[in-house]
Amino acid sequence: MTTAQPDFTTRLLIDAGIGPGMRVLDVGCGVGDVAFLLSGLVGAQGEVVGIDHDGAALATARGRVGDGQLAAPMFVQSGLLDVPASLGTFDAIVGRRVLMYQPDTVAAATALARLLRPGGIMVFQEHDTTMVPASLDGFALHRQAQGWLRDMIAREGADLHIGFHLHGILSKAGLAVENVRAECIVQTPDNPYALAYIVRACLPRIITLGVATAEEVDIDTLQQRLDEERTQSAGIYIGDVMFGAWARKPAE
Secondary structure (H helix, E strand, C coil), X not given: CCCCCCCHHHHHHHHHCCCCCCEEEEECCCCCHHHHHHHHHHCCCCEEEEEECCHHHHHHHHHCCCCCCCCCCEEEECXXXXXXXXXXXXXXXXXXXXXXXXXXXXXXXXXXHCCEEEEEEEEEEEEECCCCCECCCCCHHHHHHHHHHHHHHHHXXXXXXXXXXXXXXXXXXXXXXXXXXXXXXXXXCCCCCXXXXXXXXXXXXXXXXXXXXXXXXXXXXXXXXXXXHHHCCCCCEEEEEEEEEEEECCCC
């Protein structure tokens, strides 16, 4: 996030119409980053429910401290296809980096659409590797680090081109697509990016899947080496492209 404008996720949610008083479901919520962001958007009169299949991640989410002025999100262990009926229906359903991991994306979106109230909004943010990395300069270490992440999600079975599929997925789920957008993360000599932080968070998966060894990554020096490579170059490096889309359930 920069001080100039809200980050991509925040702008996507606001532009999609997430606002005060809404009841929102955050699917694949993990440790709750998006859920707590949503709490700030819906306010004290709204409600946020986060679901995830990972019990450990949910335990972390429940242990986080939110803004005392806001209602804390409720976290429930569930997959996308078997959300408990007791949770009821929602004004909006949101997911970040979750559709790309679904074996049948249309089935997942269709199942979730049943939980939307008529006129409700479904919003997804996904990352797509189709057009990156991109640079006129070498950026060998940046490309290598980005490659570890790309190979990791590929070996996990994720759709690396999910951004280009979002419109079709939401349409086939019976929703009316209202917007699809994409934004690049641009790194310049004076614009740091915490790529090593992401690699560190994913390091156990990178090692377990055989993408790279701990010695190859050398995580404790990775960010320093990335910063040196970036500041010694006069060029820019684009390592990630985020797609966002929202679609509306037809009113009855």
